[in-house]
Amino acid sequence: MSLSKEEVLHIAKLARLTLTDAELEKYARQLSGILEYVDKLKEVDVAGVEPTAQVTGLDNVWRNDAVVGCDDETRSKIVENFPEKEGDLLKVKAVF
């Protein structure tokens, strides 16, 4: 399965990545190589086989939908990590 540069650009956009021209070429080549390897999955007869999303066999694990709160120290450490802030508020570029 060979990927075109256009396809790689499309994937990069979905993944919120930008690539240089050199990277575009390199990734097109490398991703195609990996996809070629995983193509061997096509050899397997999967008719009627249920997909496995998780291996624990667990069903829904519930908890109460209740506010637990956060201690001040943890809260201040989280705020400290904000790359840009105004007071205690996280500052970002406008969405629109």
Added chain:
Amino acid sequence: MKLNELTIAAAHEGLAAKKFSCRELVAACFDEIRAHDGKVHAFLEVFDEEALARADEVDKKIGRKDSIGLLEGIPLAIKDNILIRGHIASAGSKILENHSAAYDATVISKLRSAGAIFIGRTNMDEFAMGGSTETSAYQKTGNPHDPTRVPGGSSGGSAAAVAGNMCIAALGTDTGGSIRQPAALCGVVGLKPTYGRVSRYGMMAMAASLNQIGPIARSVADARTLFHAIAGRDPLDAVTVDKPLDESFNHPVTLKSLRVGIPKEYFIPGMDPEIERAVRALGNKLGKAGCEVKEVSLPHAAYGLAVYYVVMPAEISADMARYDGIRYGVRHEARDLIGTYENSRSLGLGDEVRRRIMLGTYALSSGYYDAYYKRAMQVRTLVKKDFDDVFRSVDVLLTPTTPNVAWKLGEKFDDPVTMYLEDIFTVSANVAGVPAISVPCGMKNGLPIGAQFIAPQLGEEKLFTIASSV
């Protein structure tokens, strides 16, 4: 024997008997780090002041004649993707260069309560993506047996720290072999628990359905001690199981009672014949010790790696979406929000990480989801079924851990698929969610060889029993 070369059991005994102080034990590790980590580069950061202060507290407790727990005062190294409150946790990536953990991972809280001392954070492949620790954005780690060679990955720093006697034991994480493979290459013991045994809360996610935290240690007994300390149901990780740690509690496992299967698909052309020889010799040894040893088959073994390299990148593409420069880590601002995401991610994330994100994004994208992701999930069912089936006639499997011993730094770095093939014997255990352990079983030209035992889900006690006999 130097204090930093002791096992957990021996160190505990020495502390309790006052043969040496906790400060001396911790200082011995730092002495070793000072003497050799300049060549090995296992650690990204050492917490010397804090560790020595904790050591003094343990010494005071011993001085008061209070009894101490098995892990109390024991110096542990922690992989850089596990959160220790107040410390930088960067997952070996530049995008989290300045990120300080706001809380303890559950495994860290548990170890803290047990009195263990965290002496530093260890190097790793960036976001745990790699098999040689070479994708770390910070430094390359060398193998203590030969620092021009790789320690394996992604928990290469932790494995090198243990093998190099720079700590008593360590924690790593394993998604496709990242504990077992470096343990094998460095000549130490590494356990990947059953999926769901150990809480992932506070561990940076890399493929949520495959990940586990596990111990790396110098003895099987130590691995067991650490496993017992960190395992257990956690309301903060919904997939953790509420089952007794020793599921054979009422029927103790004895070596002779274990039937050992050697899957024929795990001896492949191109693997090091010395590794095959060592593992088969181990099989013979177990046979002589009274175990029933026989050849078995895992018919879909050849597809395990392909399943892994679709499912894992797909899950990663979701797990990595949070690293966008917004709430934490390094932000590279642009004119607009999308530009900020793109810049922060493209400048902050390395090559291998971006490669896997794109692979996963592709596999999940419209038009390709069925052909790749859904198909991989179906083959996953078949891989898991192989294990369920084989464990009806045997109790544990014996396989090589890796196809090669430690290779030279830089040797396999250029072609992704070549690197991925080093995981070929380890990934299926993650795909099926079963526990597996690597133990040293020989050397080739001074480089360690690891043997892997695999057990059914929740069968860690079987692993400890058989691995102790090696």
